[in-house]
Amino acid sequence: MTNPIVKFRRLSQSASKPEYQSLSASGLDLTADLSGPLILDPLARAAVRTGLALEIPKGYEGQVRPRSGRAIAEGLTLINSPGTIDADFRGEIRVLVINLGDRPIEIRPGDRIAQLVICPVVRADLVEASELGESSRGEGGFGHTGR
Numbered sequence: 001m002t003n004p005i006v007k008f009r010r011l012s013q014s015a016s017k018p019e020y021q022s023l024s025a026s027g028l029d030l031t032a033d034l035s036g037p038l039i040l041d042p043l044a045r046a047a048v049r050t051g052l053a054l055e056i057p058k059g060y061e062g063q064v065r066p067r068s069g070r071a072i073a074e075g076l077t078l079i080n081s082p083g084t085i086d087a088d089f090r091g092e093i094r095v096l097v098i099n100l101g102d103r104p105i106e107i108r109p110g111d112r113i114a115q116l117v118i119c120p121v122v123r124a125d126l127v128e129a130s131e132l133g134e135s136s137r138g139e140g141g142f143g144h145t146g147r
Contacts, residue, residue, distance in 0.1 A: 006062075006118060007055035011092055014109065015051025018116055027065060027115030030095060034109040040099040045079055047094040048113055056087045056118065063117045064095060070113070075101025078114060087121075 008018065011033075018028035032038070033051030040046055056062050062085030070076040079096040095114045099105045107113060 004057045004060050004118060006057070006060075009053045009055075010051060011053055012051040016110060018052065027117045029067070029112040030064065030093065030114045030116050032095075032107050032109060032111045032113050034107065036109065038107040040076070040097065040105045040107060042075075042099050042102055042104070045096065045098045046107075047096055048107060050093045050095060052093050053090055054085060054093060055090065056085060058087050059121060060087055060118055061085060061121050062093075063119055064093070064114050065117060067112060067115055074103075074105050075099055076105050076107075076113070082117075085116075 010017075015033045016031040018030055020028055030050050030052070033049045038046060038048065054062060064078065064081075064083035064085065066077040066081055076097060077100055079098050083096060085093060093116075097107070097113060
């Protein structure tokens with residue numbers, strides 16, 4: 001299996017190239033492309049610029065996910081996790097963050113704020129039906145199988 005080629009374009013000179021931090025990392029780190037620090041109060045949200053646009057090949061998507069270290073240490077996470085970047089989107093990638101912690105968080109220019117995972121996409125063909133097949137679960141949901 002060959003790796004997909006994802007082209008990127010810097011929309012500002014200060015934008016950082018997304019990078020894997022280890023040989024087995026599945027996510028590329030995305031960094032904040034800011035002119036100065038951003039203070040995010042508890043429960044505040046922001047669309048943080050990355051200064052990057054991508055060309056993801058057809059048949060793939062980009063999933064923007066939180067970074068676990070900042071999530072556990074500070075409560076910094078994403079509003080829409082994972083965020084989806086479609087293959088035909090060419091605009092600036094912005095990371096939709098929220099502070100779920102109890103103290104303000106400072107996001108500085110160049111801070112790693114999220115990770116980007118490139119994933120294959122399977123599109124479904126939907127068929128309307130008057131009945132659905134039986135299953136052992138049936139209509140049970142929201143914790144019906146216990147802890």
